Amino acid sequence: MSLDRETEALLFWVGSSTTRPLWQHDYERARAEYRRSLTKTDVAPPDVGNTADITVPGPEGPLRVRKYEPARPGVASILYFHGGGGVLGSLDTHDTLCRILCHDTGATVFSVDYRLAPEHPFPAGVCDAVAALEWLSREAGNMSLDPARIAVAGDSAGGGLAAVALHETKGRLEARPAAQLLIYPALDLRARGPSRKELIQQFPIPEEMIHWFFNHYFGTAWPIADPRATPALYEDYSGLPPALIVTAGYDPFRDEGAEYAERLAAAGVPVDYACYRGTVHGFMNMGRVLRVAHRTMRQRMGTWLTEQWDKVGA
Secondary structure (H helix, E strand, O other): OOOOOOHHHHHHHHHHHOOOOHOOOHHHHHHHHHHHHHHHOOOOOOOOEEEEEEEEEEEEEEHHHHEOOOOOOOOEEEEEOOOOOOOOOOOOOOHHHHHHHHHHOOOOEEEEOOOOOOOOOOOOHHHHHHHHHHHHHHHHHHHOOOHHHEEEEEEHHHHHHOOOOHHEEEEEEEEEEOOOEEEOOOOOOOOOOOHHHHHOOHHHHOOOHHHHHHHHHHHHOOOOOOOOOOHHHHHOOOOOOOEEEEEEEEEOOHHHHHHHHHHHHHOOOOOEEEEEEEEEHHHHOOOOOOHHHHHHHHHHHHHHHHHHHHHHOE
């Protein structure tokens, strides 16, 4: 594999920067720096019909959710979990991505403000993700949405939460969700894949950054044997919704996504797997400098999601 030219230019720009890496900051400063960095790389968001911050029942009190409604509301919806290692990220950092999903698919998007570490360590975020999916499935009909046309999606750590929420709620929802969209998901604490060994210094999540995330999220004792922390440990993949799994060639988490796709396929779950070989983790938030983000979002993800919703009841 080789880097595409735009990603190569991005890495040159990053390498010439004097900015301290995020893992050298405390978590509050790191959050501010992460938000600031995305203002430089994210595209201008498209218009949608309406947005509103709402609250839904959470495991330990109200859970904030941002609702994006398309100009012409339909019956499909997307439940979205943002990335950020369980420590960074927010409704605002992934606002543009959610607006694009809403605009391009015509679905109502619900972006979940799950609790972050270190204030709320594992499994708080998992519990919030499960509660949010149960809420949307239960209340979809009351919002003129179809519980059978829900897509569960997320990127990076949020992709892991999406996968866990689907496993933990299997057989308990009003209807099986129509799709799962996992964007360069973090799925295996054990770091067994070659990509975790070959790409230990790869921007934007070198090994130091990954350990910084895990130490904040899990504390000193990582729950390696808990499938809620390592979704690759779930044994039964049957009955899960069709999946689109997107990875990047220069991403330490690349092989985790590929292996998870294989496990789903072996269980009879329809899977589309796409590795964008010339780019890096987090590229979906870099549309201003990486055209691959536009191609992936608007030509691959939006089309695929629409196809899954169209299959429901067909």
